[in-house]
Amino acid sequence: MTFSSELWDRGGAPVYAEIVRHPFITGLTDGTLDHDAFRYFIVQDSHYLRSYSRALTLVAGRAADEDAVRMFALHAANAIEVERELHASLLGSLGLTVADVDAAGSGPATTAYMSYLTAVCATGTYAEAVAAVLPCYWIYRDVGRELLKRSSPDPLYRQWIETYGSDEFDAVVESVLAVTDQLDMSASERERCHQHFGTTCRYEWMFWDAAYTKLDWPVG
Numbered sequence: 001m002t003f004s005s006e007l008w009d010r011g012g013a014p015v016y017a018e019i020v021r022h023p024f025i026t027g028l029t030d031g032t033l034d035h036d037a038f039r040y041f042i043v044q045d046s047h048y049l050r051s052y053s054r055a056l057t058l059v060a061g062r063a064a065d066e067d068a069v070r071m072f073a074l075h076a077a078n079a080i081e082v083e084r085e086l087h088a089s090l091l092g093s094l095g096l097t098v099a100d101v102d103a104a105g106s107g108p109a110t111t112a113y114m115s116y117l118t119a120v121c122a123t124g125t126y127a128e129a130v131a132a133v134l135p136c137y138w139i140y141r142d143v144g145r146e147l148l149k150r151s152s153p154d155p156l157y158r159q160w161i162e163t164y165g166s167d168e169f170d171a172v173v174e175s176v177l178a179v180t181d182q183l184d185m186s187a188s189e190r191e192r193c194h195q196h197f198g199t200t201c202r203y204e205w206m207f208w209d210a211a212y213t214k215l216d217w218p219v220g
């Protein structure tokens, strides 16, 4: 069994099953998701992407070989560029500006997720860092593909779905899965990889749930 399949079976599959039946996700395709929840999501995701691209450069910096350095550095630049363009377009369609993103600030789930990713990528081993960022790629690819099958009556949601369900994004994810399956690590490191992978999968669920409930800081 490949390492990525092991990660998925233990920490990914149970969370993914909850993600695809979450009302935020089902609402994207059955037309029941209100634009305010999607607005919250895109604003928070704009904050998330700022940290995510930095986390990927940390993964690149500690990669085991030059191909992997190049791949994660490219993803930090290119993959993020594609997502940034999507956000710029969606923010405009939702009547929002970058100033609105800055004014909203980073919410509780976003802050927790970004902090966790940054900490693991900065202080963990290379394998731990790969395991921590993997759900960001993998879950979005699988959700994108699943929702592409269901389609959406809303053109904004279709635009989002088509980005993550695309062959281009699939190729990016496959390259990270290939790197994951070649990781060389000790038994204790392997266990920590499982913990990080499971944790960031749960943060992916929490990110959508926060948008659905429009989670805010309880005080301040």
Ligand SMILES: Cc1ncc(CN)c(N)n1
Binding pocket: 045, 048, 049, 083, 135, 136, 137, 140, 204, 207
């Ligand atoms: C929260 C989150 N996770 C993953 C992705 C896909 N890179 C994203 N845009 N946002």
